Amino acid sequence: MIDSPIMPGIVRKNDRKIVMVVLGGIGSAADPVLGRTALEAARVPNLDHIARQSSGGLVIPVAPGISPGSATGNLALLGYDPLTYLFGRGALEALGAGLAVEVGDIAVRGNLAMVDGKGVVTDRRADGIPTAAAAPLVEKLKTIKVKGVEVEVAQSAGHRFVLRLRGNGLSAEVTDTDPLKVGLPVITSSATGTNGALTATLINDFTAQANALLSDEPVANAVLLRGATGKPDLKSFNESYQLSAAGISSFPLHLGIAAATGMAVYPVEHTFAAHLAAVREHWDEHDFFWIHYQEPTSTAGVGDFNEKRRALEKVDVHVRELLDLNPDVLVVAGDMANPTGHDGHSWHAVPFVIRSAGTLGDSGVERFNKRDLRAGSLGQFEAKHAMMLTLAHAGKLRQFGA
Amino acid sequence: MIDSPIMPGIVRKNDRKIVMVVLGGIGSAADPVLGRTALEAARVPNLDHIARQSSGGLVIPVAPGISPGSATGNLALLGYDPLTYLFGRGALEALGAGLAVEVGDIAVRGNLAMVDGKGVVTDRRADGIPTAAAAPLVEKLKTIKVKGVEVEVAQSAGHRFVLRLRGNGLSAEVTDTDPLKVGLPVITSSATGTNGALTATLINDFTAQANALLSDEPVANAVLLRGATGKPDLKSFNESYQLSAAGISSFPLHLGIAAATGMAVYPVEHTFAAHLAAVREHWDEHDFFWIHYQEPTSTAGVGDFNEKRRALEKVDVHVRELLDLNPDVLVVAGDMANPTGHDGHSWHAVPFVIRSAGTLGDSGVERFNKRDLRAGSLGQFEAKHAMMLTLAHAGKLRQFGA
Numbered sequence: 001m002i003d004s005p006i007m008p009g010i011v012r013k014n015d016r017k018i019v020m021v022v023l024g025g026i027g028s029a030a031d032p033v034l035g036r037t038a039l040e041a042a043r044v045p046n047l048d049h050i051a052r053q054s055s056g057g058l059v060i061p062v063a064p065g066i067s068p069g070s071a072t073g074n075l076a077l078l079g080y081d082p083l084t085y086l087f088g089r090g091a092l093e094a095l096g097a098g099l100a101v102e103v104g105d106i107a108v109r110g111n112l113a114m115v116d117g118k119g120v121v122t123d124r125r126a127d128g129i130p131t132a133a134a135a136p137l138v139e140k141l142k143t144i145k146v147k148g149v150e151v152e153v154a155q156s157a158g159h160r161f162v163l164r165l166r167g168n169g170l171s172a173e174v175t176d177t178d179p180l181k182v183g184l185p186v187i188t189s190s191a192t193g194t195n196g197a198l199t200a201t202l203i204n205d206f207t208a209q210a211n212a213l214l215s216d217e218p219v220a221n222a223v224l225l226r227g228a229t230g231k232p233d234l235k236s237f238n239e240s241y242q243l244s245a246a247g248i249s250s251f252p253l254h255l256g257i258a259a260a261t262g263m264a265v266y267p268v269e270h271t272f273a274a275h276l277a278a279v280r281e282h283w284d285e286h287d288f289f290w291i292h293y294q295e296p297t298s299t300a301g302v303g304d305f306n307e308k309r310r311a312l313e314k315v316d317v318h319v320r321e322l323l324d325l326n327p328d329v330l331v332v333a334g335d336m337a338n339p340t341g342h343d344g345h346s347w348h349a350v351p352f353v354i355r356s357a358g359t360l361g362d363s364g365v366e367r368f369n370k371r372d373l374r375a376g377s378l379g380q381f382e383a384k385h386a387m388m389l390t391l392a393h394a395g396k397l398r399q400f401g402a
Numbered sequence: 403m404i405d406s407p408i409m410p411g412i413v414r415k416n417d418r419k420i421v422m423v424v425l426g427g428i429g430s431a432a433d434p435v436l437g438r439t440a441l442e443a444a445r446v447p448n449l450d451h452i453a454r455q456s457s458g459g460l461v462i463p464v465a466p467g468i469s470p471g472s473a474t475g476n477l478a479l480l481g482y483d484p485l486t487y488l489f490g491r492g493a494l495e496a497l498g499a500g501l502a503v504e505v506g507d508i509a510v511r512g513n514l515a516m517v518d519g520k521g522v523v524t525d526r527r528a529d530g531i532p533t534a535a536a537a538p539l540v541e542k543l544k545t546i547k548v549k550g551v552e553v554e555v556a557q558s559a560g561h562r563f564v565l566r567l568r569g570n571g572l573s574a575e576v577t578d579t580d581p582l583k584v585g586l587p588v589i590t591s592s593a594t595g596t597n598g599a600l601t602a603t604l605i606n607d608f609t610a611q612a613n614a615l616l617s618d619e620p621v622a623n624a625v626l627l628r629g630a631t632g633k634p635d636l637k638s639f640n641e642s643y644q645l646s647a648a649g650i651s652s653f654p655l656h657l658g659i660a661a662a663t664g665m666a667v668y669p670v671e672h673t674f675a676a677h678l679a680a681v682r683e684h685w686d687e688h689d690f691f692w693i694h695y696q697e698p699t700s701t702a703g704v705g706d707f708n709e710k711r712r713a714l715e716k717v718d719v720h721v722r723e724l725l726d727l728n729p730d731v732l733v734v735a736g737d738m739a740n741p742t743g744h745d746g747h748s749w750h751a752v753p754f755v756i757r758s759a760g761t762l763g764d765s766g767v768e769r770f771n772k773r774d775l776r777a778g779s780l781g782q783f784e785a786k787h788a789m790m791l792t793l794a795h796a797g798k799l800r801q802f803g804a
Binding site for chain 1: 431432434437460464465466467468469470471472473474484485491494629655744745746747748749751772773776777781782
């Protein structure tokens with residue numbers, strides 16, 4: 001809805017403060033064996049307390065049946081309709097890793113990985129290599145030169161890095177080299193559209209040089225590239241909504257969202273406490289705080305039910321500090337479903353609650369979980385509407401139409 | 403949905419009769435102090451009876467978070483997507499006051515008001531001047547001539563009048579002269595776009611002459627103008643839906659909607675009984691009756707909870723007469739939320755029930771209020787879909803697609 005023609009006429013600035021907390025992968029679907037979600041099993045008294053004071057419902061990240069990526073789910077919550085703003089993850093992650101992406105550039109996400117003698121992938125994530133151990137390998141990649149274009153490599157978290165190509169005639173119309181599964185050979189990139197031939201050649205050239213440089217490394221002897229994208233063209237969050245926004249995350253991808261939408265970018269350590277500390281530190285500078293917090297278990301897609309439950313309980317302890325800040329509007333939502341017992345993200349609707357001076361709780365909603373929130377007054381709605389509801393609760397939208 | 407390309411292929415005429423009753427400002431949000439809505443507190447056995455025989459749900463007037471004007475909410479219920487049909491209130495109110503608005507004309511809404519010696523507004527509504535007392539003042543305004551264009555003034559209800567300008571080079575790209583708040587000076591109209599300069603000058607000329615003519619009046623010594631608009635370009639309701647529709651209201655704005663959409667226009671007195679009498683009188687002439695009834699308390703935005711509750715109870719008494727007419731399809735809905743304890747309209751979803759031979763009531767819905775209707779079989783849906791549901795229940799839509 002950020003690009004709705006009605007926005008400029010109805011949005012207004014005031015001094016109320018909004019905190020939007022996005023808990024990556026919460027809610028989702030019941031575990032097929034245990035019959036409930038980790039959130040239902042978890043003891044989360046502070047989240048329950050918020051739910052009882054809020055208007056609640058379920059958010060459909062994109063559309064029924066669509067399993068979104070995390071960037072997609074978060075951008076939708078921020079009002080960028082994912083069916084309008086189609087773009088890959090490469091450029092967002094590059095921005096999050098501190099690489100500027102300009103018009104004409106192509107950014108590609110990279111993994112440090114293991115392949116066998118026949119070029120078949122045996123480990124897509126280099127045995128969970130820590131960021132510090134990956135650093136010297138990424139330094140090697142930074143020495144690579146490719147004919148005719150400028151190459152820039154930046155380290156991201158763990159096994160991840162980002163490659164940015166800058167030059168004439170580049171295109172995102174190329175296939176990934178990452179087969180996305182172990183047991184399959186590395187793919188030779190090829191053009192998927194009329195303009196992709198040059199870029200595919202450059203990607204294959206980079207890959208060959210990288211694999212030569214890494215050939216003796218014990219845990220990461222190859223690179224896998226995916227998600228080539230150009231500059232994301234996102235409307236300014238602050239201008240469109242008349243806000244001064246802060247984006248807080250420990251993930252390059254999500255920091256990239258903050259950068260691409262024009263928020264102030266605050267990278268933090270990977271604890272919920274660190275995220276809240278950043279909110280407190282910058283409280284006076286902003287009127288909108290977007291916290292993206294990905295709980296560790298869902299991050300890796302491990303999907304262990306009890307680990308997920310414990311992670312939620314750990315978050316809940318710090319939610320009390322969130323309440324101490326007493327924002328005028330508090331939103332707690334999921335970005336996409338990542339159910340245990342399910343292969344990857346799913347399409348299921350996720351929890352959404354909004355607390356303001358105008359909310360009293362919804363009858364039938366006692367707990368912060370999907371079973372209760374199904375009965376909430378907001379019903380089910382597409383994530384792209386979430387920002388409008390949020391601004392409305394903050395008194396930041398005028399009446400529309402006569 | 404009136405402009406959906408599938409409409410002409412699926413709509414069909416039959417002799418079933420539809421009554422759509424829109425109760426302005428009902429449902430809305432719970433009073434923050436009392437913890438419930440006026441509708442929940444009211445004794446409305448007849449509305450409850452209808453709810454128990456209907457399919458029900460909640461209607462989102464425009465989109466989540468958007469607080470619409472009443473015209474916007476009503477047009478949406480009639481199938482005119484408010485995000486497509488953007489237009490101001492001036493032309494609708496002019497039409498409702500009996501002034502034709504043609505392509506090239508500009509219509510402006512006027513208030514009789516009081517200003518102090520410095521031109522600061524002290525009363526925007528001339529102390530609630532009755533229509534009869536306002537008549538001679540509006541007669542004075544009708545004598546005004548403005549250079550180069552044809553001026554027409556028509557009286558509306560109470561302190562309201564409408565100004566229509568007809569001539570070459572007119573534009574709606576002008577600012578209001580009405581500051582919308584007491585304590586602020588009357589604004590000099592100016593152009594908001596490249597074509598507005600002439601119209602702004604004419605509006606200021608009219609204002610100066612009007613204020614001179616009214617200068618000795620004890621309760622209304624000035625005019626305030628707002629909402630300049632051109633001809634609204636709305637698809638014909640009757641042609642699109644194959645209906646013969648009647649629009650019944652006591653409000654010029656809503657009568658303007660009826661006129662602009664091509665319905666037969668029946669102005670009535672401001673009681674619900676008068677609205678129903680008009681339905682009975684014209685029962686044989688039409689197959690669609692749109693009744694817009696604005697309960698007095700919500701109209702003025704007074705927002706007194708008990709007054710609102712009593713107004714609803716008063717309406718309910720006459721709802722029995724509605725049942726005696728036994729229309730094939732009966733819709734009772736809100737147009738937009740206007741909660742007590744809230745400044746102006748709000749974005750909240752409003753009640754919607756539809757009763758036909760095909761409805762049996764929804765389990766969990768015992769009363770005509772939002773708390774119950776949240777559990778209704780229609781769920782929550784955007785108002786622009788309401789007419790399609792209504793036509794479907796009347797058997798007026800064929801199968802779509804093979």
